[in-house]
Amino acid sequence: MLRAVERGEEALLDVRDLQVAVGPPRRSWLVVRGVSLQVRAGEIFGLLGESGSGKSMTVQAINGLLPPGARVTGGSVRFDGEELIGNSSRRLAQLRGDRIGMVFQDSLTSLDPIMQIGPQVAEPLLLHDKASRREARSLVAERLRAMGMADTHEAVRRYPHEFSGGMRQRAAIATALIGTPSLLIADEPTTALDVTVQAQILDICRRLNQELGAAIVLISHDLGVLAEICTTIGVMYAGRIVQTGPTRALLEHPNHPYTRALVESMPRRSGSRGVRLKAIGGEPPAPDALPDGCKFHPRCAYAIARCVEQEPTLTWVGETRSACWVAQAGALPPLAETGPVGLTQPAADGKPATTRDVLLTATDLRHYFAVPGERLFARPRQLRAVDGVSVELRRGDTLGIVGESGCGKSTLAKCLLRLIDVDAGRIEFMGRDITRLAGDELRRIRRHVQPIFQDPYASLNPRRRITEIIAEPLIVNGFAADEVASRVQQSLDLVGLGGRLGSRFPHELSGGQRQRVGIARAIVLRPALIVADEPISSLDLSIQAQIINLLRDLQQRFDLTLVFISHDLRMVRQLCTSIAVMFLGKIVETGPTEEVCARPRHPYTGALLASVPELSFSREPRSRTLLAGEPPSPLSPPSGCRFRTRCPSCRNHCASNEPQLVAGADADHRWACHFPLATENAPIMQVAE
Amino acid sequence: MSGVAISGNAVVAGRSLLRRLSAVVRLVPNAEFLVGVVIIGIWTVLIAAAPVITRYGPLNQQIRLRLQPPSAVHWFGTDQLGRDIFSRVCYGGRESFPAAIAVVAIGFLIGVSLGAIAGYRRGVVDDVVMRLTDMFLAFPLIVLAMAVAAALGASLSHGIIALAAVWWPSFVRVSRALVLDLSNKEYVVAARAAGRRPAGILFRVILPNALPPLLVMAAIDVGRAILSFSILGFLGLGAQPPQPEWGAMVSAGAAVMDDWWVALFPALPILTLAFAFNLIGDSIRDALDPWVGGRR
Numbered sequence: 001m002l003r004a005v006e007r008g009e010e011a012l013l014d015v016r017d018l019q020v021a022v023g024p025p026r027r028s029w030l031v032v033r034g035v036s037l038q039v040r041a042g043e044i045f046g047l048l049g050e051s052g053s054g055k056s057m058t059v060q061a062i063n064g065l066l067p068p069g070a071r072v073t074g075g076s077v078r079f080d081g082e083e084l085i086g087n088s089s090r091r092l093a094q095l096r097g098d099r100i101g102m103v104f105q106d107s108l109t110s111l112d113p114i115m116q117i118g119p120q121v122a123e124p125l126l127l128h129d130k131a132s133r134r135e136a137r138s139l140v141a142e143r144l145r146a147m148g149m150a151d152t153h154e155a156v157r158r159y160p161h162e163f164s165g166g167m168r169q170r171a172a173i174a175t176a177l178i179g180t181p182s183l184l185i186a187d188e189p190t191t192a193l194d195v196t197v198q199a200q201i202l203d204i205c206r207r208l209n210q211e212l213g214a215a216i217v218l219i220s221h222d223l224g225v226l227a228e229i230c231t232t233i234g235v236m237y238a239g240r241i242v243q244t245g246p247t248r249a250l251l252e253h254p255n256h257p258y259t260r261a262l263v264e265s266m267p268r269r270s271g272s273r274g275v276r277l278k279a280i281g282g283e284p285p286a287p288d289a290l291p292d293g294c295k296f297h298p299r300c301a302y303a304i305a306r307c308v309e310q311e312p313t314l315t316w317v318g319e320t321r322s323a324c325w326v327a328q329a330g331a332l333p334p335l336a337e338t339g340p341v342g343l344t345q346p347a348a349d350g351k352p353a354t355t356r357d358v359l360l361t362a363t364d365l366r367h368y369f370a371v372p373g374e375r376l377f378a379r380p381r382q383l384r385a386v387d388g389v390s391v392e393l394r395r396g397d398t399l400g401i402v403g404e405s406g407c408g409k410s411t412l413a414k415c416l417l418r419l420i421d422v423d424a425g426r427i428e429f430m431g432r433d434i435t436r437l438a439g440d441e442l443r444r445i446r447r448h449v450q451p452i453f454q455d456p457y458a459s460l461n462p463r464r465r466i467t468e469i470i471a472e473p474l475i476v477n478g479f480a481a482d483e484v485a486s487r488v489q490q491s492l493d494l495v496g497l498g499g500r501l502g503s504r505f506p507h508e509l510s511g512g513q514r515q516r517v518g519i520a521r522a523i524v525l526r527p528a529l530i531v532a533d534e535p536i537s538s539l540d541l542s543i544q545a546q547i548i549n550l551l552r553d554l555q556q557r558f559d560l561t562l563v564f565i566s567h568d569l570r571m572v573r574q575l576c577t578s579i580a581v582m583f584l585g586k587i588v589e590t591g592p593t594e595e596v597c598a599r600p601r602h603p604y605t606g607a608l609l610a611s612v613p614e615l616s617f618s619r620e621p622r623s624r625t626l627l628a629g630e631p632p633s634p635l636s637p638p639s640g641c642r643f644r645t646r647c648p649s650c651r652n653h654c655a656s657n658e659p660q661l662v663a664g665a666d667a668d669h670r671w672a673c674h675f676p677l678a679t680e681n682a683p684i685m686q687v688a689e
Numbered sequence: 690m691s692g693v694a695i696s697g698n699a700v701v702a703g704r705s706l707l708r709r710l711s712a713v714v715r716l717v718p719n720a721e722f723l724v725g726v727v728i729i730g731i732w733t734v735l736i737a738a739a740p741v742i743t744r745y746g747p748l749n750q751q752i753r754l755r756l757q758p759p760s761a762v763h764w765f766g767t768d769q770l771g772r773d774i775f776s777r778v779c780y781g782g783r784e785s786f787p788a789a790i791a792v793v794a795i796g797f798l799i800g801v802s803l804g805a806i807a808g809y810r811r812g813v814v815d816d817v818v819m820r821l822t823d824m825f826l827a828f829p830l831i832v833l834a835m836a837v838a839a840a841l842g843a844s845l846s847h848g849i850i851a852l853a854a855v856w857w858p859s860f861v862r863v864s865r866a867l868v869l870d871l872s873n874k875e876y877v878v879a880a881r882a883a884g885r886r887p888a889g890i891l892f893r894v895i896l897p898n899a900l901p902p903l904l905v906m907a908a909i910d911v912g913r914a915i916l917s918f919s920i921l922g923f924l925g926l927g928a929q930p931p932q933p934e935w936g937a938m939v940s941a942g943a944a945v946m947d948d949w950w951v952a953l954f955p956a957l958p959i960l961t962l963a964f965a966f967n968l969i970g971d972s973i974r975d976a977l978d979p980w981v982g983g984r985r
Contacts, residue, residue: 417882419878419881419882443884443886444884446881446882446883446884447883447884449882450882450883451878451879451882453875453878453879454875455875458874458875458876459875459876459878459879460876460879461876461879461880461894461898462876462898463897463898469876472879472880472883472885473883473884476880476883476884476885476889477883477884518879521879521883525883
């Protein structure tokens, strides 16, 4: 006879009013403030939230794996009818790895570095005496194959550090699934991975869910990722679930202003460039200083008096449950059809590109790193990080450089900034050859080209106040004291950091504020060119849209030329007039953004576009061409076309002949492929069968 | 806004150093730190006020009263020549204490400059500096110092030179490692992109960030230097008789072990000061190191 859980009458995982507190006993505060969620057998439940929303703490409490200093202070967690809160640690250990599998974000630290992959994957089986060594071995091979690892004989003998991030995450998922658990908890499993690999891993999760019937709780900060595979989504904000329901209903009727803002701030495929993203103002509250009433009301555009006084609870609104007084009263206006609103001026006042002057021309740039040989006395090898890249920028251009990790995009940025020397090629900037400039001459050029860095924590000197940090470029370049003071204040105002923040130290600021300081420092000299290397990738989703809007505003206001480097095609598409796609040190396709995105010709561009998680409003999973495998090592790129080992349309010709960039009908759109994608049949345009 | 120092570089640097030190002191209100400060404070007062609080000159011999045990008149007793040990300990500190600080200060300046330049320039400069440092580190510190002191001839100033000459290598190692690490920080790259000169980057951006751990190391080293200086004195290679010096006094007292006070009281400041500087260094390090601090 089937049990109630199996008949689907009772939830497999039933969390009720869970509370988690951190901090010293007398002065503790709640980071999870009464979370209830039900996951049925075979369901994929997505838990969405920004950093500090309590999503990780929630699942760690479910698992009994809370970090020291955090403790459950109330509520219940029933797994398959059994209470987990207060249960013995021995019983919890029995369940973990056997009935509940767990996958962490960082596979490099979650796998034991001195244990081979095979024994590591098999460990849960052996710990729970579920299989003999021989059975375990064959099951490990089977699971690894299901993860898409071809040579399992080879793989089981490897150590984690010998694997790429994607392969490690596969091994970690295989470990979590080896005991055929009925529940898999995955905490940001794809956040550290490239988009093409992320798409593969999500695909695997969906397939395993169907084949093994394991329910999955997937945690992510990226609504796109959850929308791809989840059946149900719970949106967390400030320690509570603020809206939950079936994925499609939630996306179509985001009946909570926070969910709505997230949906609206996601760049859409249909959304065109030059349009402001609808960003949420402000920042998420700190868990130890929550506002009264609804915790979202300070950032909410629809807040009414009641929101300030009383915190709403989850109540059915349509097909989902929402914790919002306005939505519960039916007063939330329907979702605008177009998504982002408010057209702004097209870049550079719509002047045709060719009439603007050329600001920077880089010709055939190369930068090689020497990597020590693998064996003693072996000759050092060359890593061709940038291998023959040419770029032309006109004043007011916004160029997006896209590619996966290791493709050389950051090295190219450093070359353009002249922070590292180029090994070959030529950079002409403002009509001057700056390739070999050094000393004072180079320093005089520097004020015209400024960087914005990825990590807003590492890029600000921790021992200087914000005003001193922004003033540094001015003082170094010999500006007078009163000029410095006024320019610093002006820059602070421009990036939206007025008030008294200037006298603070970087550690007193949030990530978003710090990145604004980084931008203020970059614009304070009024440079002609700004090179931004992944400026938003370490920020929360709601903050990313703010920063993109800020960059766009500044770019238009000062007619800046902007090189925007990112792995996130969605954001590049929002901001940039043209795109260059890099693969293993080379540009494989470049052209106007709309053209490249609508009619990609290089298979890699097509695959990148297909891998980007999107909000889809159709019930069917969209069919798409996913890339197999991972980028080859830049130490030994394949002969001929470098992409051929991953290319779905590779032929013999590709192995021996390296394709050059060729132009299509539109001379600006160029690609390096012998067998380009047909223009009518771009994979992103395909509809589900 | 007007209160923020962006008016001049020197003002900024001076203020930020003050701010940093005061921040460090505010960070460590713990018992260890206070005990260390109190011990050092007591000895500093005794040493500084020696002419006022002592009744006998340090060289005053009263042969009749030789080897008197501690009493109300001679608090620490008298030595073989009838000199008041309390006076000699207080006056002795006027040699050992400043000498130890001088040794660390000279070693710090030489070591940190060499280490910073090696770590920042890398390449040949780095190789030369580091191999030289390795050569010095290969010998036990005190043996090398003895050799230098013996070659120069025994005297207080030669003792300082001898110790300073062997003290710098450890600062080179640590400061080079810190500079290497900090050079890759993005805010250092940002300073380059802003157009700072290499010297400005090294001294205005990198070194201020490397300073806290180096200062901790220096604090602990003052204690070690007092010990080392006393060892030189004990071996007869430091200050010469009849000048009072703690190590030399312990050495003299060792000859008359039955009269325990002669060796014990000069040893007291050596022990307690070394201990106090260690306490202070440790507590500052704990306060600066988030890991150790978090576990307490």
